[in-house]
Each structure stands twice: as structure tokens, then as C-alpha cells.
Amino acid sequence: MDKKNNIKVYKNEKTTITVNENWCKSCGICIHFCPKKVLVSNEKGFPEAKNIDDCIHCNLCELRCPDFAINVKKNEIAVEHSVNQKGLED
Amino acid sequence: MNNSITQYFRKEMFPHIWCPGCGIGIILGAILRAIHSLGWEKDDIAMVSGIGCSSRITGYVDFNTMNTTHGRALPFATGIKMANPSLKVITVMGDGDCAAIGGNHFIHSARRNIDITAIIINNMIYGMTGGQYSPLTPTGKFGSTAPYGNIDQTFDLAALAASAGASYVSRSTIFDVNQATRFIKKALLKKGFSVVEIISDCPISFGRINQLRTPVQMLEWIKNITVPKKVWDKLSEEEKEGKFPTGEFLDIDIPEYTERYQETCNRIQ
Numbered sequence: 001m002d003k004k005n006n007i008k009v010y011k012n013e014k015t016t017i018t019v020n021e022n023w024c025k026s027c028g029i030c031i032h033f034c035p036k037k038v039l040v041s042n043e044k045g046f047p048e049a050k051n052i053d054d055c056i057h058c059n060l061c062e063l064r065c066p067d068f069a070i071n072v073k074k075n076e077i078a079v080e081h082s083v084n085q086k087g088l089e090d
Numbered sequence: 091m092n093n094s095i096t097q098y099f100r101k102e103m104f105p106h107i108w109c110p111g112c113g114i115g116i117i118l119g120a121i122l123r124a125i126h127s128l129g130w131e132k133d134d135i136a137m138v139s140g141i142g143c144s145s146r147i148t149g150y151v152d153f154n155t156m157n158t159t160h161g162r163a164l165p166f167a168t169g170i171k172m173a174n175p176s177l178k179v180i181t182v183m184g185d186g187d188c189a190a191i192g193g194n195h196f197i198h199s200a201r202r203n204i205d206i207t208a209i210i211i212n213n214m215i216y217g218m219t220g221g222q223y224s225p226l227t228p229t230g231k232f233g234s235t236a237p238y239g240n241i242d243q244t245f246d247l248a249a250l251a252a253s254a255g256a257s258y259v260s261r262s263t264i265f266d267v268n269q270a271t272r273f274i275k276k277a278l279l280k281k282g283f284s285v286v287e288i289i290s291d292c293p294i295s296f297g298r299i300n301q302l303r304t305p306v307q308m309l310e311w312i313k314n315i316t317v318p319k320k321v322w323d324k325l326s327e328e329e330k331e332g333k334f335p336t337g338e339f340l341d342i343d344i345p346e347y348t349e350r351y352q353e354t355c356n357r358i359q
Contacts, residue, residue: 023104027111027293027305063123063267064309066115067105068096 010049015057016073017049024069030061095122098132103150111305113264113290114144117211120267120288121180122151124275136177138167140192143218143292144184144211161192164199167206175348178278179205185212185226189245193225196247200254200283204347207277208285210247213292221295228315228332232299247287252340257282259340263289265313266336273338282346289316289334 006021017038026045036054039047039061047070049055057074108114125135135153139145141160148155154177158166163181171179188196188210199206215233216222223233225245232239252259258280262270270288277284291297291308302308317325319337 025105025110029111029305029309032306033309060267063119063271064116064264065119066108066110066112066305068099068115068119 008046008048010052011075012052014075015049015052015055016075017052017055018071018073019047019049020069020071021046022069023067025067027066029064029066030070033064034061094126095119098122098125098151098153100150100152106150107146108143109292109294111291111293111308112143113213113288113292114147114211116264116267117209117270117288117290118147118150120271121147121182121209121274123271124278127271127275128278130178134176134178136167136170136179138163138170138179138181140181140183140187141218142184142187142216143213144182144187147182161187161190161195163187164192164195164206164208168199168202168204171204171206171348172351175205175352178207180207180209180278182209182211184217185210185214185247186216186222186224189225189247197250197254200251200256200285202347203255203257203282203344205281206283207274207280208251208283209274209277210285210287211290212247212287213290213296215292215296217292217295221299227296230332231296233296234299248285248339251283251285255283255344256285256340257342257344257346258284258338260285260338261287261289261334261336263312263316263336264291265309265316269336276338276341280341282344289336 008019010017024046030047031039038051038055040050042048059072061070062072132153137148137153138156139148140163148157163183167179167181212226214227216224221234223236223240227240230239248259248261258277260273262273273286277286293305293308297303297308302311316334316336319335322335
């Protein structure tokens with residue numbers, strides 16, 4: 001089994017949500033307690049970031065995940081931009 | 091993945107053994123986030139556990155770890171701390187492990203006020219052995235050995251530790267995971283015996299027999315049975331029935347055991 005294929009990445013310009021389906025046990029805690037209902041259950045019971053645009057980066061899903069399977073990252077566009085600029089200056 | 095906490099993992103051991111929705115994983119995350127925020131080195135930490143689901147924690151983290159006999163995490167941790175007081179010693183125990191089999195060790199570690207952080211994962215049942223009721227199973231709740239409801243009173247571990255002589259005592263839940271992380275961080279920094287009891291879930295052994303079958307139902311239940319200490323103080327005796335206060339109960343500075351031992355050694359030499 002190729003384990004790398006089971007890491008799902010959901011992304012928009014502000015947010016990156018990663019779900020490691022190798023570790024997830026479909027307990028449903030992240031889906032139920034998401035204050036913005038970003039996550040929905042897919043056919044296998046794993047969380048899927050269907051409404052990713054609503055994510056407010058509270059990270060409660062990540063903090064309450066018993067299996068360390070979900071990760072929310074705020075995409076820092078501005079910082080990346082400044083790093084690029086710095087790189088150009090160098 | 092989130093490297094801030096996965097750097098502490100023995101990754102080859104994952105996915106872990108705990109059941110879907112088990113709170114021990116949430117508490118492990120809280121412990122690792124607290125350690126990460128303090129910036130401690132892996133080799134400076136010794137983590138000791140006893141027997142039970144909770145004790146599997148030591149298998150998954152890349153510290154100096156020790157999985158000991160049932161209820162005896164604290165005596166082993168005491169030995170480690172006495173031999174090398176510079177180590178930061180953490181014990182992780184379940185409610186049966188700490189309050190029943192290791193009950194006396196717990197009281198005496200608190201009495202000595204030795205610099206150990208005791209994290210107690212209170213899932214209110216003996217999960218691994220099949221759902222027997224523990225000293226922390228709430229009165230009236232069911233267990234495989236309490237099919238008509240538990241008639242025992244429960245231990246108040248926080249009050250027990252405070253009266254036995256601990257330096258820091260607090261209680262949190264897996265629902266309020268940010269608060270739990272904050273309390274663990276304070277406990278880790280505290281010089282002296284510090285206790286953090288974290289109310290956890292066990293959807294399989296506790297939930298199934300108590301009509302709380304899913305992890306989500308269990309977390310909702312935990313949210314409903316816990317009240318912050320400030321609110322708790324204003325409740326009447328009837329309202330307190332079946333509820334548990336959360337918050338910090340004790341935070342004092344008193345002489346620590348290994349320091350006093352060293353002082354005695356210096357004095358008689």
C-alpha cells in the first residue's frame with residue numbers, strides 16, 4: 001500500500017488543511033466540534049474540508065484530534081512575499 | 091504534518107493503538123504542545139507510566155521513557171528524580187493506575203512534595219481490562235462490574251493531592267484542550283509535586299454501557315458535567331450533584347524533596 005497517497009491536502013489561498021488518512025480513525029470529533037462547519041465526513045468517514053473558505057484557523061480540530069491526523073495551517077502570503085523580496089535583494 | 095509536536099514522536103509506532111476518539115491522544119498532544127512551548131530538549135525529559143491504556147503513551151514519545159508496573163509509576167519516577175534531580179520527570183497515569191492500585195504512592199509522593207509532574211488521565215473506568223468501575227467512576231454510572239450502577243463515592247483526587255502536600259493541583263478536560271495545555275505547562279514549570287487531572291473519555295468501555303456510544307457524545311457529556319471553579323463555588327449542593335469543578339485549586343511554593351535531601355547531605359558532610 002502506498003501510504004503517501006492517503007495524505008489529503010485541502011487548500012485555498014488562506015488555508016491549508018492536511019488530513020492524514022493513514023492515522024485518522026474516523027471518530028468524528030473534528031467534524032462535530034468545528035465552529036464553522038468547515039469539515040464534512042466523506043464516504044469513508046474521514047473529514048473532508050468542503051467549506052474551507054469558512055475556516056477561521058481556530059485549530060480546534062487539530063488540538064482535539066486524538067490521532068494527530070489533521071493539521072490546519074494559515075498560508076502566510078505576505079511573509080512569503082517578503083521572503084521572496086529578500087531573496088531578490090540578496 | 092505539524093512538525094512542532096511530531097518531532098517528539100517515535101513515528102514508526104504510529105498510528106497508535108488507542109480506540110477511535112480516545113482522549114489519551116488528545117492529552118498526549120496537549121503534553122507535547124506544552125513541552126514544545128517550553129523548548130525543552132528531549133533528553134532532559136523522563137516520562138514514566140504504569141499499566142493501562144494511558145501507559146501506552148511512553149511508547150510513542152522519544153524522551154527517556156519507562157513503562158513500569160501497575161500503579162508504580164510514581165515510585166519509579168521518584169527513583170529517577172533522586173538519582174538525577176536535573177531531569178524533568180513526568181508521570182502519566184490512568185485513574186485506576188493512580189487512584190486505586192497506586193493510591194498510596196500518589197499520597198506519599200504528594201506528601202514528600204518531590205519535583206514530579208503527575209498527569210492523571212481520568213477516563214472514569216478501567217478501559218483496557220474491560221470496563222470495571224474505578225475509584226473515579228461517578229456514583230450511579232455503570233461499569234461491567236457495576237451492572238446496576240456504581241454505589242461507591244468517588245475520590246476527589248485534586249482535594250486529596252492538595253491536602254496531602256502537593257505544590258500545584260489543577261483539573262481540566264479533553265474538551266477544553268487549550269486550558270489543559272496551559273495547566274500542564276504550569277505544572278511542568280512548578281518546582282514540587284504538581285498534579286494535573288484531565289477528565290477524558292472512553293467511548294468503548296465507559297460510553298457503551300452508559301449510553302454515550304460515540305466520542306462526540308462523550309465529549310458533549312464531559313462538557314456538560316464540568317463547571318469552572320468560580321461557578322462551582324456559587325452552586326448549591328443539589329446543583330453540584332454529578333458535576334466536577336475544573337480549574338486551578340492550589341499553586342503554592344513549599345520546600346521540594348530533592349533540594350531538602352541535598353541540603354541534608356551538605357549539612358552532615
